[in-house]
Amino acid sequence: MLVSRFLDTKCFNDFAEWYPAFGEEAVTIGAFGSLIEGDFAVPHYRGSMGVFWLRGMSLEQIIGGLLFKTNSVSLGRLSGLHGGDFTKRILPSVTNVLGPNVSSGTGLAMAEKLKGGKAVTVIAFGDGTAALGTLHETLNMAKIYELPVVYVCQDNQYSISSRSNEFHAWDSLATWAAGYNVPSSRVDGNDILAMRTAIDAGIERARSGGGPTFIDALTFRMGGHLSTDKAQYQSEEEKLTWENKDPIRLLERNMQKDFGIGDQEIAARRASVQTRVLDAWAKVIASESVTLESK
Amino acid sequence: MSSKRLTLREAVIEAIDLEMAIDPSVVMLGQDIGEFGGPLQSTEGLWERYGNQRIIETPVAEQGVVALGIGMSLNGLRPIIDLMFADFLPLVANELLQLSANLDYMSNGKAKAPFVLRTRGGDGPYRAHPQNMEALLSNVPGLCVVTPGSPAAAKGLMVAAMRSDNPVVYIEPIFLYQGPREEVQSEQYAIELGKAAIPRIGSDVTLVCYGRTVRLMQLAAAKLEKQGIDCEIVDLQTVTPFDRSAVIKSAQKTRRLVVAHDAWKNCGIGAEIVATVVSEVDLLARPIRLAGPDVPTAYATVLRDNSRPTVDNVVEAVSRMLAKT
Amino acid sequence: MENEGQDVYIVAWFKEVGEDISEGDPLLEVMTDKANIEIPSPATGKLVARNFEIDDRVTPGAAMAVIESV
Numbered sequence: 011m012l013v014s015r016f017l018d019t020k021c022f023n024d025f026a027e028w029y030p031a032f033g034e035e036a037v038t039i040g041a042f043g044s045l046i047e048g049d050f051a052v053p054h055y056r057g058s059m060g061v062f063w064l065r066g067m068s069l070e071q072i073i074g075g076l077l078f079k080t081n082s083v084s085l086g087r088l089s090g091l092h093g094g095d096f097t098k099r100i101l102p103s104v105t106n107v108l109g110p111n112v113s114s115g116t117g118l119a120m121a122e123k124l125k126g127g128k129a130v131t132v133i134a135f136g137d138g139t140a141a142l143g144t145l146h147e148t149l150n151m152a153k154i155y156e157l158p159v160v161y162v163c164q165d166n167q168y169s170i171s172s173r174s175n176e177f178h179a180w181d182s183l184a185t186w187a188a189g190y191n192v193p194s195s196r197v198d199g200n201d202i203l204a205m206r207t208a209i210d211a212g213i214e215r216a217r218s219g220g221g222p223t224f225i226d227a228l229t230f231r232m233g234g235h236l237s238t239d240k241a242q243y244q245s246e247e248e249k250l251t252w253e254n255k256d257p258i259r260l261l262e263r264n265m266q267k268d269f270g271i272g273d274q275e276i277a278a279r280r281a282s283v284q285t286r287v288l289d290a291w292a293k294v295i296a297s298e299s300v301t302l303e304s305k
Numbered sequence: 306m307s308s309k310r311l312t313l314r315e316a317v318i319e320a321i322d323l324e325m326a327i328d329p330s331v332v333m334l335g336q337d338i339g340e341f342g343g344p345l346q347s348t349e350g351l352w353e354r355y356g357n358q359r360i361i362e363t364p365v366a367e368q369g370v371v372a373l374g375i376g377m378s379l380n381g382l383r384p385i386i387d388l389m390f391a392d393f394l395p396l397v398a399n400e401l402l403q404l405s406a407n408l409d410y411m412s413n414g415k416a417k418a419p420f421v422l423r424t425r426g427g428d429g430p431y432r433a434h435p436q437n438m439e440a441l442l443s444n445v446p447g448l449c450v451v452t453p454g455s456p457a458a459a460k461g462l463m464v465a466a467m468r469s470d471n472p473v474v475y476i477e478p479i480f481l482y483q484g485p486r487e488e489v490q491s492e493q494y495a496i497e498l499g500k501a502a503i504p505r506i507g508s509d510v511t512l513v514c515y516g517r518t519v520r521l522m523q524l525a526a527a528k529l530e531k532q533g534i535d536c537e538i539v540d541l542q543t544v545t546p547f548d549r550s551a552v553i554k555s556a557q558k559t560r561r562l563v564v565a566h567d568a569w570k571n572c573g574i575g576a577e578i579v580a581t582v583v584s585e586v587d588l589l590a591r592p593i594r595l596a597g598p599d600v601p602t603a604y605a606t607v608l609r610d611n612s613r614p615t616v617d618n619v620v621e622a623v624s625r626m627l628a629k630t
Numbered sequence: 631m632e633n634e635g636q637d638v639y640i641v642a643w644f645k646e647v648g649e650d651i652s653e654g655d656p657l658l659e660v661m662t663d664k665a666n667i668e669i670p671s672p673a674t675g676k677l678v679a680r681n682f683e684i685d686d687r688v689t690p691g692a693a694m695a696v697i698e699s700v
Contacts, residue, residue: 050380084413096416101379104411105403113369114404117376124332124358125381147369154364312666345663430639431663480685483666485641485659524684606637610687 011035011202011258012283013069014060020291021076021090022237029091031057033200033232034166036257039064040205041134041162041227044213050122050131052101052115054139054164055091056231061134066098069290078300086300099129108135109144112161116148119159119216130216132209134162138169140183149224153190156221160212161187163224165199166231171243187224199229200257203264230255310486316456317423317477318349320463321385323493325355328383331467332359334374335387335423344389345431345482347423367393371400371422375472378420379408383467390434391426391476394441405472406447421466422474427517427567428602428609429479435602435609437568442474443545443577449498450545452476454519456487458542461496468495476544478516478567485520501548503555507537510561510623513552513578515541518565518614525619534627544574549581556582561630562592563622567613570596589630593622631657631672631695633688638662640686640694645677657695660688675699 018030031038038057042064045051053061062072067083074081076090083095084102094100101118103111112135119131139145140163152159163183167174180186187194193215197208205227212223230252234241241249265271311319325331338348339362352360363370367388374386388397401422408416428435442450451466451473453459459477466473496502504519505526512522519540526536539555541547556562562582564575575594582592595614602612641659645651657671658680671677679696682688 083415084411087411087413096379096412102412102416104407104416105399107399107403110372110375110400110404113372113400114376114379117373117378118380119376120373121377121380121382124361124377144368144372147364147366148372150364151366151369151373429663430637430661479663480639483661483664484639486666520685606687606689616683616685 011039011060011261012280013063013287014039014057015258016284016287017059017072020287025237028237029056029235030233030237031060033252033256034164034229035060036202036205036261037162037164037199037227037229038134040202041209041225042132044206044209045130045132048099048129050099050101050115050118050129051094052111052118052131052133053094054134054136055103056136056164058091058094062094062100065100067095067100069287070294071095073291073294074297077294079294080298080300080304081294082300085304108139109142111135112139113144113148116152116157116159119152119157120155123155123157128217129158130213131159132162132213133159134164136169137163137165137167137174137183138172140186141178149187149190149192149222152222153192156219158216158219159222160209160216161222161224162209163226165226165228168231168235168244170235170239182226184224184226187226192222192224194224194226196226196228199227200252200255200260202257202261307491308488309491311456311489312483312486313453313456313459313477313481314345314347314483316460316489317463318347318351319489320460320493321467322351322354324464324467325351325359330381330383331385332361332377332382333385333387334361334363334370336363336365336389338362338387343387345425345479347387347425367396368400371397372404374420375400375405375418378418379416383419385421385423385467388422388424391424391438392434392436394424394438398441401442401448401472401474402445406445409471410447417470418472419470420472421463422472423477424475425477425479425482427478427480428613429482431479432604432609434479435612437566437597439476439544440568440573443574448472448474448545449543450474450476451498451543452478452516453542454478454481454514454516454540455485457489458496458502458540460489461494462498462542464493465495465498469498473498476516480517481520496542499543499546499548501551502540502542503537503551504540505536505538507535507559509535509559509627510563511537511539511552511555511559512619513539513541513562513564515544515566515574517567521565521614521616521619524616525623528616528620529623532624534623536623547574547578552578553582553585556586556588560586560589561626562588563595563619563626564592565595565614565619567597569599570594571599590626593626595619595622631693631697633690633692633694635690636662637690638688640682640684640688641666642684643680647677647680649677651675651677651697671697673697673699
C-alpha cells in the first residue's frame with residue numbers, strides 16, 4: 011500500500027494530470043494480493059501501479075512507463091497507468107474507454123475453464139463503470155458459464171463529479187450483482203484485512219470450480235477525479251469521515267495494537283519505502299527516453 | 306488432388322471443420338450455432354462433430370460476447386466469434402476498434418489476440434440485414450478485414466484468418482451464401498492475407514472489386530469482351546489492409562480504373578482505392594466508383610434492387626470510359 | 631416454366647437458347663436464403679427463351695424459361 015501511495019504522491023506532484031488512488035489502496039492491494047503465479051490480474055486504472063508492483067513488475071519498470079523510458083513494457087505506447095505487463099499476466103488497458111477490460115478479462119477466465127486450467131482471474135473496476143451495458147452482459151455470462159473470476163468493484167462513490175448512488179437504481183452494487191445469482195457482498199474497502207478475507211473466499215470458490223464472486227468494496231475517493239479537480243462537490247463532512255479511515259493508517263494502528271509495534275518503527279518503515287520509490291524514480295529519470303526509432 | 310463443388314457457405318464450413326479437427330484451440334462462440342446449425346445454416350454439422358465444449362452458444366449480448374472471445378484469445382484459444390449479421394458491427398465497434406485493434410501495437414507485441422470475427426452481410430435472398438459496414442472498420446489501424454468473392458477464396462481466406470495471430474474480421478456476402486458452386490480443393494489450404502487475386506487478366510481497364518461485386522465484374526467483363534474490351538479484374542480479398550501494389554500495378558498497366566462495391570460511396574473502400582491509385586498512376590481517364598447511393602438501405606424490392614451496382618452499371622461505365630479515351 | 635413459391639435468384643443456366651433439352655436434365659440453378667437448388671427441365675424439347683439473367687431476382691409466378699416441346 012505504501013508503494014502505491016508514494017508512487018501516486020510523486021505523480022500527483024510532478025505531473026500536470028494524474029489520477030491518484032489516495033484512500034483506495036486497501037481495495038487494490040487487498041484485491042490482488044492473494045493471487046498466485048499463473049493467475050490473471052485485471053486492475054482498474056486507479057491504483058494500478060500498486061497492482062503492477064504486487065504482480066512482479068519492478069519499480070523501475072513501472073516508473074519507466076510513467077516517464078516514457080525505453081525500459082517501459084510497452085515502449086512508451088501505453089500510459090503509465092495502463093501499462094501492465096501481460097507476460098506477468100497483468101492485462102494492460104489498451105483503450106481509454108472503460109468496460110472492455112472487464113469483459114475481455116472475463117474471457118481470460120473463460121479460456122481457462124475450457125482448457126481445464128486452475129488459474130483465477132481477479133478483475134477490478136469503478137462504481138461508475140458498473141452502469142455500463144457491457145458489465146451487465148459480462149456478469150451474466152460469468153454466471154451462466156460458472157467462470158473462475160472474482161469481480162472487485164472499487165466503489166469510491168464518485169464518477170468524476172457524479173455521486174454514484176444518484177445514478178444507480180439498485181440499493182448497492184452487491185444487491186445488483188446478487189440479482190445474477192452471483193455470490194456477492196459489500197466489504198469495508200478501507201480495511202485491508204476485511205478485503206483479504208473476502209477475496210480469499212472468492213478465489214477459493216473460483217479455483218474449486220464454484221464460479222464467480224462479486225465484492226463491492228466500499229471506499230472513498232480522497233480528492234478529485236484527477237489532480238486538477240478540486241472535488242468541491244464532496245462535502246467537508248464526508249471527506250473528514252473518510253480521512254479518519256485512511257487505509258494505511260488503519261493498518262498501522264492495528265499492527266501497533268496487535269503486535270506492539272512502536273511509532274518510530276512505523277515511521278521508519280514509511281521512510282524506507284518512500285526512499286526506495288524516490289531512488290528508483292531518480293534512477294529512471296536519468297535513463298534513456300523513448301524516441302521515434304525505439305524498437 | 307480431390308475437390309468438390311461447394312457453395313460459399315459450404316466452403317467456409319469445410320475450412321472450419323478441417324481446422325477444428327487438427328487444432329484443438331479453435332472454438333466457436335455465437336448465438337444458435339449449436340444444434341440449430343447456425344443462422345442461414347452457417348455452422349451446419351459442426352456441433353454434431355465437436356459438441357458443446359467447442360461450439361459454445363451465447364446469450365444475445367454481442368458486445369460482451371465479442372469481448373469474451375477477445376479475452377479467450379489472449380489465454381491460449383483461437384476462437385471464431387460468430388456475429389450473426391454484419392450490420393451488428395457498429396454495436397461491437399468499441400471491442401473491435403478500441404480493444405482488439407490496439408492490443409498488439411500498444412502492448413508492444415506482448416498481448417496478441419488470434420481470433421476471427423466471423424459475420425455475414427449485404428443484401429441477398431435473405432433480406433433482413435443488407436447494410437455493409439467494412440469501411441467503418443477500415444479507418445482505424447490494427448484490424449484485418451477480409452471478404453471472399455467465391456467458394457474457393459472463402460475456404461482459403463477462412464483458413465488464413467484462423468491461423469493469423471492477430472484479429473481478422475471475416476465478412477461473408479449473404480448474396481453468395483447459397484449461390485454459385487465452384488470446385489474447391491478438399492485439402493486444407495490458406496490464401497495469404499493482404500494479397501489480391503487477379504481472376505481475369507486484361508489490358509484495357511482495371512476493375513477493382515470484393516465480395517459480391519467480384520462476380521458482378523466477371524459477368525460484366527464477359528459482356529464487355531463481346532464489345533472488344535479486355536478487362537482486368539482485381540479481387541481485393543483482403544479489404545483492409547488492401548494489396549496496394551497489386552492495385553497500382555494493374556492500374557499502371559491499363560491506365561483506366563473502375564471500382565465497384567455494394568457499400569455506400571461516401572468514404573467507402575472505393576474512395577481509398579481511387580486516392581491510392583491517383584496518387585501514384587497517371588490515368589487516361591477519370592476513375593469511376595460504382596457503389597450504393599448514400600441512403601439508408603430500404604426494404605421494398607424496387608428500392609433494394611437499386612441500392613447497389615449492377616452488371617449494366619459496370620458495362621455502361623466502362624464503355625463510356627473507353628469511348629472517351 | 632414458372633417460379634413457384636418464394637423469390638429466388640438465378641445462379642446459373644445450364645443450357646443456351648436454342649439447345650435441345652430432355653425432361654429431367656438440369657436446366658438452371660437458383661438460390662433462396664436457405665438453399666441452392668438445381669431445377670430440372672419439366673419437358674423434353676428446345677429451350678427457346680431464358681427470361682432472366684444471372685443474379686436476377688425472380689418473383690413468384692414469373693415465367694423463368696420457355697421450352698418448346700417436340
